[in-house]
Amino acid sequence: MSTVLPESWTSPTGLEQEPLSAADEARYGRNQIALIWLRFVRNRAALVGGGVVGLLYVMAVFANFIAPYDADQRFDSAIYTTPQPIYWVDEGKVYPHILGLTPKTDPETLLRTYVADPSQKFPVQFFAKGAPYHVLGLIPTDVHLLGVDRADIGVFLLGTDRQGRDQFSRILIGSQISLTIGLLGVFLSLLIGSLLGVASGYYGGAIDNIIQRVIEVIRSFPSIPLWMALAAAFPPHWPALQVYFAISLVLSFIGWTWLARQLRGKVLALREEEFVLASQLAGASDARIIGRHLIPSVAGHIIVISTLAIPGMILAETALTFLGIGIRPPLVSWGTLLQDASNIQTLAHAPWLLAPVGAIVIAVLAFNFLGDGLRDATDPYSVV
Amino acid sequence: MAAYITRRLLGMIPTLFLVSVLTFIIIQLPQGDYATALAAQAAASGGTGDEAFIQTIRHQYGLDQPLYLRYVTWIVGCLHGDFGYSFEWKQPVADLIGSRIAFTLLLSLLALAFSWLVAIPIGIYSATHQYSPGDVGLTTLGFLGLSIPDFMLGLVYLFVATTAFSASASGIVSSDLEQAPWTLTKVWDFISHLVPAVVILGVAGTAQLIRIMRGNLLEILGQQFVTTARAKGLTERRVVNRYAVRVAINPLISVMGMQLPNLISGATIVGVVLSLPTTGPLFLHALQNQDTYLAGTFLLMLALLLLLGNLLADILLAWADPRIRYD
Numbered sequence: 001m002s003t004v005l006p007e008s009w010t011s012p013t014g015l016e017q018e019p020l021s022a023a024d025e026a027r028y029g030r031n032q033i034a035l036i037w038l039r040f041v042r043n044r045a046a047l048v049g050g051g052v053v054g055l056l057y058v059m060a061v062f063a064n065f066i067a068p069y070d071a072d073q074r075f076d077s078a079i080y081t082t083p084q085p086i087y088w089v090d091e092g093k094v095y096p097h098i099l100g101l102t103p104k105t106d107p108e109t110l111l112r113t114y115v116a117d118p119s120q121k122f123p124v125q126f127f128a129k130g131a132p133y134h135v136l137g138l139i140p141t142d143v144h145l146l147g148v149d150r151a152d153i154g155v156f157l158l159g160t161d162r163q164g165r166d167q168f169s170r171i172l173i174g175s176q177i178s179l180t181i182g183l184l185g186v187f188l189s190l191l192i193g194s195l196l197g198v199a200s201g202y203y204g205g206a207i208d209n210i211i212q213r214v215i216e217v218i219r220s221f222p223s224i225p226l227w228m229a230l231a232a233a234f235p236p237h238w239p240a241l242q243v244y245f246a247i248s249l250v251l252s253f254i255g256w257t258w259l260a261r262q263l264r265g266k267v268l269a270l271r272e273e274e275f276v277l278a279s280q281l282a283g284a285s286d287a288r289i290i291g292r293h294l295i296p297s298v299a300g301h302i303i304v305i306s307t308l309a310i311p312g313m314i315l316a317e318t319a320l321t322f323l324g325i326g327i328r329p330p331l332v333s334w335g336t337l338l339q340d341a342s343n344i345q346t347l348a349h350a351p352w353l354l355a356p357v358g359a360i361v362i363a364v365l366a367f368n369f370l371g372d373g374l375r376d377a378t379d380p381y382s383v384v
Numbered sequence: 385m386a387a388y389i390t391r392r393l394l395g396m397i398p399t400l401f402l403v404s405v406l407t408f409i410i411i412q413l414p415q416g417d418y419a420t421a422l423a424a425q426a427a428a429s430g431g432t433g434d435e436a437f438i439q440t441i442r443h444q445y446g447l448d449q450p451l452y453l454r455y456v457t458w459i460v461g462c463l464h465g466d467f468g469y470s471f472e473w474k475q476p477v478a479d480l481i482g483s484r485i486a487f488t489l490l491l492s493l494l495a496l497a498f499s500w501l502v503a504i505p506i507g508i509y510s511a512t513h514q515y516s517p518g519d520v521g522l523t524t525l526g527f528l529g530l531s532i533p534d535f536m537l538g539l540v541y542l543f544v545a546t547t548a549f550s551a552s553a554s555g556i557v558s559s560d561l562e563q564a565p566w567t568l569t570k571v572w573d574f575i576s577h578l579v580p581a582v583v584i585l586g587v588a589g590t591a592q593l594i595r596i597m598r599g600n601l602l603e604i605l606g607q608q609f610v611t612t613a614r615a616k617g618l619t620e621r622r623v624v625n626r627y628a629v630r631v632a633i634n635p636l637i638s639v640m641g642m643q644l645p646n647l648i649s650g651a652t653i654v655g656v657v658l659s660l661p662t663t664g665p666l667f668l669h670a671l672q673n674q675d676t677y678l679a680g681t682f683l684l685m686l687a688l689l690l691l692l693g694n695l696l697a698d699i700l701l702a703w704a705d706p707r708i709r710y711d
Contacts, residue, residue, distance in 0.1 A: 217402045220687045224649035225667065226410075229683055232671035233413035315533045319653055322535065323668055338539070342657070344554065347543045354543060357536045365531040 036300065039377040046373020052366035060175045064133035067169035068146045068155045071332045073131060075164035077101070077152050080350045081114040083159040086124055086146075096124040098148060098155055111349050114160075122148050124155060159352040161340055167352065170332055171359050177333035179363065181244065182313035185251035186306045192252065193259030194302060198290055200260065201267030208264075215257040223254050227316055231325040240331045247326055251313045259305050266298045300378040308371035311364040318360055334360050388702065392695055403687045404462070408455045411680040417447050418471040421674045445471060458677065462684070468677030472670070477681045480666065485685050487556075488655070488662040492647040494578070495586035496640070503590045504633070507597025512624060514602060522594065529591035534650045537584045538657035545580070554659040556581075581658055585650050589643045596639055600632040634705045641697030645690050652686075 020028070030038070040046060059066060075081075078101055086096050100120025105112050128147025134140050146155050158167040200211040218226075230250040234243055270276065271294075279289050295302075314334075320326030321335025322342065329336060334356045340346065341353040419441035426437070442448045446457070458468055467477035506526075510519045542554060555562075556577050557570060564570050604610065605628050613623045655664030663682050670679035 213399075213402070216399055217406055220399060220403045220691055221406075221683065222645045222648040222652070222686050222690055224652050225663075225683055225686050228652070228668065228671060229407075229410045229679065230413070232679075233410070235415045311531070319533070319535060323653065323656060325668075325672070338536070341539060344542050344546055347539070348547050351543060351547070354540065357532075357540065360536065361528075361532055364533075365528070368527070368531055 036377045040373055043373040043376060045369045046377070049366045049369025049371075049373060052362065053370050056175065056179060056363055056366065059172060060179050061136065063172040063176055065135065065141075065143065066145050067166075067172040068128075068130065068144050069166045069169045070131045070133075071165065071170050071173040072330070073165060073169075075152065075154055075160060075166075077164070078114050078154065078156065078160050079162060079164040080112065081156045081160040081164070082116075083352050084116060084156045086155065086157075087121075090121060096126075097121045098124055098153075101153060106349070113350070122150055122153060124148060158355045159350065161350070161353060162346070167337070167355055170337055171334070171356055174332040174334050174337055174356070175359065175363075177244065177327055177331055178314055178317060178335070178360075181248050181251070181317045181327075181333070182310040184245075184248040185255055185313040185317075186309050188248060188252035189255030189259055189309065190302065190306055193256035194263055194295065194298075196256070197260030197263030198267050198294055198298075201264040202271055202286070202290055202294065204268075211260065212264075215260060218254060218257050221254075223316070224319060226254060227251070227320055228323065228325060231320050234325075240328050243326075243328055244331060247317060247320065248313075250320075251316055255309055255313065258309065259302070262301065262305055263298055266301055267294055270294060270297055304371065304375045304378055307367065307374055311367040311371075314360065314363060314367075385699075385702070389695075389699060392698065396691055396695070399691065400688065403691075404459055404684055405455070407680050407683045407687070408458065411676050411683065412451065414674055416674070417442070418445065418674045418676060419447055422471075445469070458680070462681070467681040470670070470675055470678040472673055472675045472678070477678050480678060481663070481681060481685065484661055484663045484666055485682075485689070487660070488648065488651045488664075488686075489689065491578075491581060491585060491651050491655075491660070491662060492644065494582045495589065495647050495650075496643060498582050498586040499589040499593055499643070500636075502586075503593030504597055504629075504636075507594045507632075508601060508624065508629060510594065510598040511601035511605065519598075523598070526591040526594040529587045530595075532587070534584055534588055535653045535657045537587060538581075538654050541580055541584055542658065556660050577660075581654065581660055584658075585647060585654050588650070589646065592643070593636060593639065596636060597632060600635055601628055604628045604632050634701070637697060637701040637704055640700070641694045644693035644697070648686055648689060648693075 064070075081101060084098055084101075086098060088094055088096055090097060098121075099116040099118055100122065101114040102117035103112050104115045125147050126145065127143050128149070129142050130144040130147050132140060132142040148154055154166060156166050156168070158171065160166055161170075196211050200208045227250055230253060231247060234246050238246070275293060276289060279293055284292075317326055317333065318335040318338060321333055322338050324339065326335050327333040337353075337356040338360075341356070347353060419438045422441055423434075423438050439448070446454065449457075461468060465478060467481070469475070470477050470480055473480055506522055510522050513519050557573050558577075601624075605624075610623060610628055613627050614620075618627075651662045652664040652667065654660065655662030656668060659665065663686065667679060667682045669675075670682065
């Protein structure tokens with residue numbers, strides 16, 4: 001990137017060249033990656049977005065530890081519990097505790113909810129023993145971040161649903177599905193999209209024509225109806241995990257077309273560059289030129305497009321599951337949680353069931369900020 | 385211009401043909417067909433769902449013919465306005481979908497109009513008051529609007545409307561007025577259901593347009609012809625409204641082509657959430673019950689809507705921007 005000019009150099013305009021200051025010298029001397037990083041860390045919103053995205057994935061990895069309970073653990077005497085905070089001060093003593101629950105019946109709808117009962121107090125334990133699980137699917141343990149030493153009551157930070165299941169735990173465990181299905185979908189789109197997009201731009205001619213026609217046809221459909229039609233095709237007897245992979249395939253069925261279109265344009269321009277001609281003259285094969293020269297040149301662009309594509313995929317999974325044609329029980333995702341909130345009577349009765357919306361919005365917002373920041377940072381024409 | 389439109393219309397024909405083939409393939413993807421779905425239903429309710437029953441149903445609906453023959457029958461019918469027969473509703477598909485496609489289109493167009501009417505003034509304000517508290521507030525709001533998906537907005541609206549205003553928020557008219565004649569009360573009821581739906585559907589597009597409009601206008605306000613206009617002593621209002629905004633709006637027209645697919649997608653799922661008579665609820669039902677021709681025709685019509693919308697946006701762009709050559 002940096003070229004050191006000889007001492008005797010004069011600018012073509014004949015004007016005296018201004019000597020570079022030490023700061024400028026350092027700036028021009030940086031390589032591309034350092035420049036991108038420098039631009040990225042200056043964008044506060046992008047940094048925060050990136051931090052939140054990182055935090056969400058760490059939480060998803062350790063979901064079973066942070067979540068007090070299993071996704072399916074029921075508390076029969078705590079159905080539709082309102083969100084219960086952890087209290088700290090109790091008559092001068094400071095210790096974390098929760099209040100007991102007492103049933104309350106809505107006089108109009110005759111529906112029962114459980115509300116706090118200040119006469120009962122239960123201390124909250126940290127690193128409490130609870131339901132067994134495996135960290136990263138490998139290490140067996142039963143330690144949870146929070147817990148109460150009782151079987152009939154629990155820490156319900158975001159309330160419980162109609163089966164008395166802790167919603168905070170369910171959102172955390174659901175994030176494992178919701179946050180990874182987007183990654184998987186983008187990864188598959190990336191594989192197909194970069195291969196076909198680069199090939200389309202590099203070879204041109206008939207190959208380009210066919211690929212572009214295919215993209216055009218797929219893009220002629222509005223995405224949600226097309227996703228719906230594809231997702232509805234899975235047989236009902238498929239195991240839940242197979243449906244999960246199938247859904248990510250369905251998402252990438254449309255996703256790759258965006259990537260392929262963008263990359264084709266980039267490669268069309270790059271194809272005419274001297275370094276491609278040089279490698280062709282040096283006898284490099286097409287595969288080598290594409291793999292070693294073209295794809296690395298557009299790598300930044302690929303990363304940006306993928307980051308910006310992930311939130312769309314998270315939303316698509318949520319939408320499909322919400323409609324009842326996506327992720328199926330026993331798997332828990334943000335979509336399945338929202339499905340419980342789709343009934344207006346239930347919602348009016350237990351408005352905290354809308355909490356997954358908050359989780360989804362945070363994730364999408366964080367990804368959007370991160371993606372926007374990456375896009376600005378990789379733009380070589382923006383000023384450092 | 386006429387030649388351009390004709391050429392574009394002709395160019396759509398091969399795409400539409402491939403779209404119809406893909407539609408038909410996707411719709412046939414589920415294992416089994418309507419006959420087996422019906423047999424499973426009959427068996428579940430204690431009736432006879434045996435092989436003979438399946439064969440009778442298949443023969444009755446022509447499901448025993450090979451795939452390509454069924455496609456040809458369907459597509460030839462489509463060209464004559466006969467979209468096949470809905471197994472489930474025992475009605476021609478054309479009778480079922482007409483009003484729903486029309487309503488989806490109406491909703492999408494109203495949402496489009498809403499987003500333009502709201503976004504352009506806000507975009508102009510944001511650009512002319514860059515970094516002011518108003519601009520920062522509106523930009524943040526826009527970013528939020530972009531990140532909250534329309535169907536969740538619909539859910540939240542349903543909740544707020546039902547609990548806070550105890551209004552009937554779902555459906556397109558209140559349930560007690562459904563059978564009533566179109567009196568003034570019913571028209572008002574219809575509007576009070578339609579407006580929230582339009583807003584919910586239009587929010588994301590509005591947020592996107594605000595961002596684009598603000599960016600465009602900021603770029604253009606920095607150009608020399610704007611400085612010249614100011615130097616000539618024109619009022620700031622005239623400079624912005626007559627010079628800068630006119631140029632800044634052009635790129636929005638090409639965005640319109642991208643907005644339409646999102647709106648059609650959105651109308652589908654918002655329709656399910658708010659129980660609106662868009663294509664959404666019926667399409668979902670048809671997919672789940674393997675009502676092949678009904679689902680297929682919906683998908684085909686939505687694709688056609690999208691293609692026509694893109695064509696209209698291109699024509700509009702060519703008409704609005706004299707720099708675009710269309711020959």
